[in-house]
Amino acid sequence: MILHIKNMVCPRCVQAVTDLVNKMGLKDVQVDLGILTISDGDSPLKDRKKREQLADQLRVLGFELIDSQKGRLIEQIKKEVITLARKSDGEKPSQNLSQIIANALHYDYNHLSALFSASEGQTIEKYYIAQKIEFVKELLVYDELSLSQIAFNLGYSSTAHLSAQFKKVTGLTPSHFKSVKDQKRKFLTDI
Template sequence: MKLYIKYDGIMACRVILQEQLEKHQVKYQLLDLGEIEIDEGVTEERFAEVQESLNRYGIYILNNQKSQLIQRIKDAIVEMVYERDKLPSTTISHYLSEKLNFSYGYIANIFSEYTFTSIENFIIIQKIERAKKLIVEEELTLTEISYKLNYSSVAHLSSQFKKVTGLTPSMFKRIIDKRRLLVNQVE
């Protein structure tokens, strides 16, 4: 029997973190996405156990400051694109500078140096992934999606969608609809 599942990766990660930290009796506080504050009384041995437990789930503790900053940039972008009902009306450079307390020039340089892509490209990819999710799960119109993701027009959204996926949003929706139809026929 084949099962199809839908899950929220951010929620799953939070639950795993909570379960593993409680299992190892570590006092903690979940902060922003990707940030946890733990009690300073944790021994190195217990910390290593927690780290090993989390690694099994693909969750890694970042020790390098630049790696931490890269992850904070990614988390801020994912939070901005996925967790807000509408993207901020300020510029993304201002939003990231305010959120991370660094100049945008510094953030952009570090990000591109370590990820080999620009913040702008990363944001476009995240927005297109969110657009695909909105098309599939919420069945919003392209006008509603372009508004929600702060595109200047449906044409701009469509252009970026095609550049990233190789498909127009309409073609993508038709493929999804055909797959749904086939699945329903098999059942």
């Protein structure tokens, strides 16, 4: 049985859901970004009352079970975008964002884009840029890499391009952000 969970977008979220299912005594469970997979064919979650109990406990943690196909697609898009935005190997992808998303989800990108925009109030591209900038903020807070190293690792064409995009999204230059960093971070679910 595969359950999709809204707002489960980071490793701490995965850990929180893992702790919850362990506390509930669910066996043969795998928790991944946005997905809870229960291998047991006789899953207790087939029982409506137990499933509602899980849904209630997830809501307490700030998550939500997704029952619609559209909702699952939105969460899959978010998962793909977050994974791409946090890729920091210095290599530029061989395909553009729309091709990567369409290939990963096996849907026409125009359909995915319209669905995402209608649900989230922003385009996939803007969401991707916001996720990348949030990752840049995280890297700036760690203060282990220079801005040029961050730009290279995240596949920006130049430090100037990263700086311009950062300022457009945050209203601050990266150096100014570093001086006020603690006040400007957002949770991934708030983007």
